[in-house]
Amino acid sequence: MIDLNDIAIFAKVAQLESFSRAARALGMPVSTVSRRVTVLEEQLGATLLQRTTRRLNLTEQGRAYFNQCNDPLGELYDAERALTQVQRKPEGLLKVSVPVTIGQEPFYKFISSFLRTHPRVHVDLFVTNAFVDLIAENVDVALRYGELRDSTLVAQRIGKSVRYLVCTPDYLDGRNPPSRPDDLREHQCILLNGRNNEAEWEFVSGRKSIKVPVSGPVSARDHQAVSAFTCRGHGIGFLPSTFCDARIAKGELVRLLPEWSSPEIFIHTVYPTRRFLPSKLQVFLEALKGWKSPLWIPLR
Template sequence: MSTIPQARLPTPDLPGLLAFVRVAELGSFVRAADALGLSKAAVSKQVSALERRLGTRLLHRTTRRLSLTEAGQLYLRHAQTAFAEARAAEDAVAGSEREPQGRLRVTVPMTFGLLHVAPHAAAFLARHRQVTLDLQFDDRQIDPVQAGFDLAIRLGRLEDSSLVARRIARSQVVLCAAPAYLDRAGRPLRPDELGGHDCLHFSLAVSGRTWEFMRAGDVVRVALGARLDANSSLALKAAAIAGAGIARIPAFAVADALASGELETVLPDWDMPGLDVHAVMPARRYVPAKARAFVEFLVEAWRATPDWRRPSAGGPRRR
């Protein structure tokens, strides 16, 4: 009986794949050549050979601009995932005692990242001399796999089940305003009284303009208009301190202003849903040592800081 010979799959062009990934990530043949220790001509030749082998164009090249084709975007996502898996496997084989090394790409929320991640970057790099850190600040829910990140720090509810998440901290959310504003406009006693106030709204909130309050098992939701919309908690904090109105802001962003008296807690007898802080990584069999080291470092650093909680409802109230 005759057998039908099976088609032989071509061996992956690893040098070309690596050259393409570096060009795509760095946005330049020159910078990719520097990173790889090759000439620009050699990198260009490797990428061109890869395109011929695949039978499709991966990059649009002009004298002023370099961009990915649709096929290039798809190929880049798979290539980055393959490289990440390979690096993670090396970490696992080398054992947990190996010093973390390599470039660690992390996406963090803007305000939280500026206040509670960036200040610890220098100490992390001093402890792990073989790691380089790339922090990207963005409040959008970026897919770390597609964007080529090793780690994402996220706040609030998680929806993407294809990612592996670990809760590493939690912050309360507080309603607050400047004492001068409350002296002028009055201090609301119930959530439904907020409709008569100037409210400041975080425009990226997943709950939209509905604010939720909880007390003794009761849940009250209030749909509000807003005098000010902003996509930055720090912008809302500044506006609230200036007397623009009542803002809903995570405690990690306003704890200092509440402690100093610049802001006052509104509706102190009511709670609002808190924010979990998660470390989110692509679903891999092996977690890179550099990512594990960064997460553990943040947990350790935040353990030494005050809790991100609002002041006790029984505390002094400025009038």
């Protein structure tokens, strides 16, 4: 197998018509340049350069070989420069996958701000609860909740979420508030990803843990919908603390069973490899770390 480096060395010698000038341009000893060209000639079984004490000329075979090799070498150098530029400057298409819970107006505002900061980056956004194969779909990065199934991917924690039980004061009119998690069986609950309007909520309090089956009038695919129906008094919601805190302080929501909450759920950025990350992905990951999401508490 002929070494492409030897072809590139030969091409530089042919262009400059000198071993010494080619050696300076390539940052190599003259002896190395001469030896690599000799190796190439031996592998080809042809004399490419006619050497004299005063002059260096291409043979007929050398001229034909140089003409065949020069354009492809130029294309390879152009490809290398283009790839290097993409790696160093944030530009090009960035494919991002997020679940429906994240793919809402606050995240769109984040993407909008990111695009204004990096106008040469274009975002292709996958908003879906379906599992996306990052490699098969050529996706650059995904945001995912909870435990990760694919250990071959690179994952970084960027935040965590804890959910509280909340409802409106109006919902409690004429109802006994729950005094323990099991009491939720008797209440209307607004569900996230519930099947047949039923779900199982997990609670922790110190070292204690319990799971309670719940049901209710509405099941939705994202926290925005759950919060909307909770705030309209249709039932008890199990919502992120980042959403609840301000509304509890204003009296718009009441926190129930304050000694109980969900287990911590971690939010990850997931991407195929940590090697040679393009600049567009690097700046996106940094922007995500600095974003104050209404759905999770950032990790510092």
